[in-house]
Amino acid sequence: AQKVTQAQTEISVVEKEDVTLDCVYETRDTTYYLFWYKQPPSGELVFLIRRNSFDEQNEISGRYSWNFQKSTSSFNFTITASQVVDSAVYFCALSGDVWSNFGNEKLTFGTGTRLTIIP
Amino acid sequence: DSGVTQTPKHLITATGQRVTLRCSPRSGDLSVYWYQQSLDQGLQFLIHYYNGEERAKGNILERFSAQQFPDLHSELNLSSLELGDSALYFCASSVVSGTGEKLFFGSGTQLSVL
Numbered sequence: 001a002q003k004v005t006q007a008q009t010e011i012s013v014v015e016k017e018d019v020t021l022d023c024v025y026e027t028r029d030t031t032y033y034l035f036w037y038k039q040p041p042s043g044e045l046v047f048l049i050r051r052n053s054f055d056e057q058n059e060i061s062g063r064y065s066w067n068f069q070k071s072t073s074s075f076n077f078t079i080t081a082s083q084v085v086d087s088a089v090y091f092c093a094l095s096g097d098v099w100s101n102f103g104n105e106k107l108t109f110g111t112g113t114r115l116t117i118i119p
Numbered sequence: 120d121s122g123v124t125q126t127p128k129h130l131i132t133a134t135g136q137r138v139t140l141r142c143s144p145r146s147g148d149l150s151v152y153w154y155q156q157s158l159d160q161g162l163q164f165l166i167h168y169y170n171g172e173e174r175a176k177g178n179i180l181e182r183f184s185a186q187q188f189p190d191l192h193s194e195l196n197l198s199s200l201e202l203g204d205s206a207l208y209f210c211a212s213s214v215v216s217g218t219g220e221k222l223f224f225g226s227g228t229q230l231s232v233l
Contacts, residue, residue, distance in 0.1 A: 037224075044121065045209060045224035091162065106152070106164035106177055107222070 002027045004094050006110035013082055014118045021077045021113045023092030029053075033095040034068065034075045035107065040088040048090075051075065079115075087117045122146065125210050125225035133233055137198040140228045144191055144212030150174075151193040152213075152222060153185055157206035168193055197230070205232045 003026040013019045025034065036048040049059065051068050059066045063080045079086055093107040122145035132138055144151050153165040155178075164177035168187035179185075182200075187193045197204060207229050211222040 035221075042226070043207065043229075044226045045211075045222075046121075047221050047223070050221055093162075106167065106175055108164075109162035111161045 002029075002094050002096070002108040004092050004108055004110035006090075006092055006113050008113045009111070010114045010116070012116040012118055015084060016081050018078060018080050019082055019115065021079075021090050021092075021115065023075045023077065023110060025073050025075065025092070025094045027073075027094060029096060035093040035095070036066070036075075036077050037091045037093060037109075038088045039091065039112070045091070048077075082115075082117045084117045084119050087115060089114045121223040121225060123210055123212050123223050123225035125208075125228050127228060128226065129229045129231075131231045131233065132200060134200055134202060136200050136232075137196065138200065138230065140195040140197070140208050140210075140230070142193045142195070142210030142212075142225060144193070144210075145223055148212035148214050148223070149191065150213045150220070151187055151191070152211040153179075153193070153195050154209040154211065154224075155206045156209060156227070157203075160206075162209075165195070200232045202232050205230055 005024045032053045034051045038046045038048055049066055056068050056070055065078045067076045089112045091112045092110045095107055124143040126141045130138055149170045152167045154162055155165055156162045165179040166185050167175040171187050182198050185195045207227045209224050209227045211224045213220040213222050
């Protein structure tokens with residue numbers, strides 16, 4: 001069975017500080033995708049990134065960066081120079097086997113980390 | 120704006136009632152997914168449809184059913200509602216049906232069962 005653990009329930013940092021959100025996953029699949037989604041106070045879920053298990057190269061997008069380490073089954077998310085608009089709940093998610101037949105497209109989500117940026 | 124439209128945004132009803140949640144996917148998307156977000160269960164996959172056909176079922180109760188119509192919009196029907204069914208129900212769509220597809224989520228329907 002798949003499992004995603006986001007041990008940090010809530011984090012508060014002062015604006016402009018860097019913050020890292022942790023994500024640890026469990027899967028028996030040898031190939032899979034990992035995701036981060038953002039849920040702002042308005043409630044919708046916003047896609048941030050998708051990373052497949054073949055590629056352990058870290059990724060940077062503006063103030064956002066992601067550190068994927070297969071050896072520790074972690075996919076951590078760092079926000080640099082945080083801003084008030086970054087306040088949201090962030091979800092890490094895991095997909096099924098990349099090469100599976102149809103029917104395995106569901107995402108397994110972690111419980112989310114509520115990030116509050118203090119002005 | 121993700122392009123996925125869910126109606127209604129809020130729904131208040133009583134136990135034992137039946138409700139229908141509607142989802143219009145992004146233009147061109149053939150896949151529709153339903154997820155339930157509750158305080159105790161978090162975000163749970165319910166069901167997936169692709170071009171009108173059911174593709175996968177998750178933790179969906181027998182009291183719940185869904186369908187995808189020829190115009191690709193989808194409806195989630197919840198019957199014999201219980202207090203525990205109160206949750207935010209999300210619809211998501213994607214172009215194809217494949218593991219790892221990027222999902223575009225709607226704003227959700229907040230269901231309150233009193």
